[in-house]
Amino acid sequence: MMVDEVNSAQYSVLRRKNLRTGILLGLFAAVCFFGFLAKFFLAR
Amino acid sequence: MSAVIDNHGHAHGGAHDDHGDHGHHPSGLMRWVTTTNHKDIGTMYLWFSFAMFLVGGVMAMVIRAELFQPGMQIVSPEFFNSMTTYHGLIMVFGAIMPAFVGFANWQIPLMIGAPDMAFPRMNNWSFWLLPPAAILLVSSFLVPGGGAGVGWTMYAPLTTQMGPGMDLTIFAVHLLGMSSIMGSINIITTILNLRAPGMTLMKMPLFVWTWLITAYLLVASMPVLAGAVTMTLTDRHFGTSFFNAAGGGDPVLYQHIFWFFGHPEVYIIAIPAFGVISQVIPAFSRKPLFGYASMVYATSSIAILSFMVWAHHMYVVGMPVAGQLYFMYATMLIAVPTGVKVFNWVATMWKGSLSFETPMLFALGFLFLFTLGGFTGLVLSLTSVDVQLQDTYYVVAHFHYVMVAGALFSAFAGVYFWFPKWTGKMYDETLGKIHFWLSLIFFNITFFVQHFLGLAGMPRRIPDYNLQFVEFNQISSIGAFGFGLSQLLFLYIIIKAIKSGEKAPQLPWDGADTLEWTHLPTPAPYHTFENPPFVK
C-alpha cells in the first residue's frame, strides 16, 4: 500500500506543501546543473 | 527486513486482506520492485550497499595481492589501474553513500514521527536507479579496452584517452547523481514538512539534523559532478575541448570542478556518520548528548566550509602563493568545528554509566580512528608538507582512516544499534564483539603502516614499487586480507540473527530515547505513525 494512499489527515494536507518544497529543490538542482553547463558552453 | 504487516487502522485495509497484506499489494519479487514503503526501501539500500561493499572489497584484495611483492605478478598495469578506479567509485558511490541513505530511509520517518518519506514513489526510483548504475560500472570491464584506469577522481586528460569503458562509467555516474539528488529532495522535504506536532527543528535527533545538512550538500554538489563528467563526455565525443589544452581548454579546470564537488562529497560521507555516532554514544552513556545546539552549529559550519577548501587537493597544480595560503588556512579552519564535535562526544561519555555492547565499541573505534584521520588531514593541509606527501600512500592512509574507520565503522555501529528495532531479533553479542576487534586490529595493520610508506615516498596508484617498501607492503596486504575475511563474519552474524536470533526486548538499549524506541513496538510494524505522535 502506498503511503500517499494512507488515510491520514496529516498526509492529504501536506501533499501540496510537499510538492512545493520538492519542486523548489528540484529547480535548484536543475539550475545548478544546467546553469553550470551553460556557463561553460557559452564561454566557448 | 520485516515482512510483518500490521492491519490496523486503514479504512480499506480489512476488506480484501487475503494474504496478510492488502489484496492489491504484490508479493515476492514484485513487492520489492514496486514498493513505496520507506522501510522496504531502506532495507534494499542496505543490502545493495553490502553487496557493493563485497564487490569493491574483492577489487581491494586484487590491489593488495599485486602489492604483496615488488614487481608485476598477478595483473597487468592497465587492469591494476582499473581496480583502483572502480574500487574507489564503488566504495564511495555504491557502498558508503547508499548505506547511509538506507539509514535515512529507515530512521528519519521513525525519528520525526512521520508515516513515510514525503515522495514515496520517487523514493522507489531513487533506489532502483542504483542497480543499473552498478551494472554499467561492472560491465565497463567487458567492453573493448576494459575498465577505465583513471582513478575515482577521473582526471582529464586521461579520461579522453580511454576506451568505451569510460563512457559506461560516465553514464553510471549520471545515474548515481540522479539517484542522490532525488533522494536528497525527498529527505529535505520529509524533514521540513512531515515532523510530528511538537517536533521542532531543535528537538530533532541529531541523526536527522545531520541528514538535513547532508541532503543540502548533495543537492548543491552532485549537479557539479554531473556537469564535470558531462563535459568529459562532450570532450570525448562531441568536439569540445574544455579540458584539452590543444583545443584551448585546460585540464586543471577539470580538477577545480571535480574537487568543488569532491570535498563536499567527503563530508556527505562523514556527516551522516557523525549523526549515527551522536545517537549511539548517548544511548550507551545513558546521558543526553552533550552540547546538542553546538553540534547542530558545528555540523552546519563544517558543511558551509566544505565548499570553500576544494583546492587543498591541488596544491601542486601551480596556484599562486596567495591561493595556496588561503586554501591552507581555510582547510585548517574545518578542524575547529570538527574538534567541537569530538569534544562533545567525549563530554557525553564523561561521568556516564557506560556499557560496551557492539554498537558502542564501533562508536569508540570511530572516535579514536576518525580523529587520527582528522589529524593526518591537518598534516596534509599544510601546503609545504603536502608538496611532498601528495599522491603518496600517506594520502591513502589519511582517507581510509576517515572513510573506513570513520564512516564504515559508524555504519556498523548503526546496523548493530537499530537491527533489533528493524527485525525484532538480537544479533549474537559475542560474535559482534569479535567482529569489532578483528576489524579494529586488521584495519590498523592494513592502514597504519601506509603512513610510513607515504612518508618514505611510495606513490599511490602504481602496481610496482622499490625494494625498500617491501616489508610495510606485506604487512599491509596481510592486514587487508584479514580485514576482508572479518567482514564475512559480519554477513554471518546478520544472517544468523535474521534466521535464528533471539527475540529482541522492546528496549534493548536502556539509554535510547528517540521516538522509534519510545513510541513504537519492536520490531517496528510495516506502517508506523499513520497518526502522528505528539512530542512534548
Ligand code: HEM
Ligand atoms: C579535519 C578534517 C580533514 C582535513 C583537514 C583533510 C585534509 C585533506 C587534504 C589536505 C587532502 C589532500 C591530500 C593530497 O591529495 O595531497 C585530503 C585528501 C582526502 N581526504 Fe581529507 N581531510 C579531512 C577530513 C576528511 C574526511 C572526513 C574525509 C571523508 C570521510 C576525507 C576524505 C579524503 C579523501 C577521499 C581524500 C583523497 C582524495 C583523493 O585524492 O583520492 N577527508 N584530505
Ligand SMILES: [Cu+2]
Ligand atoms: Cu578535501
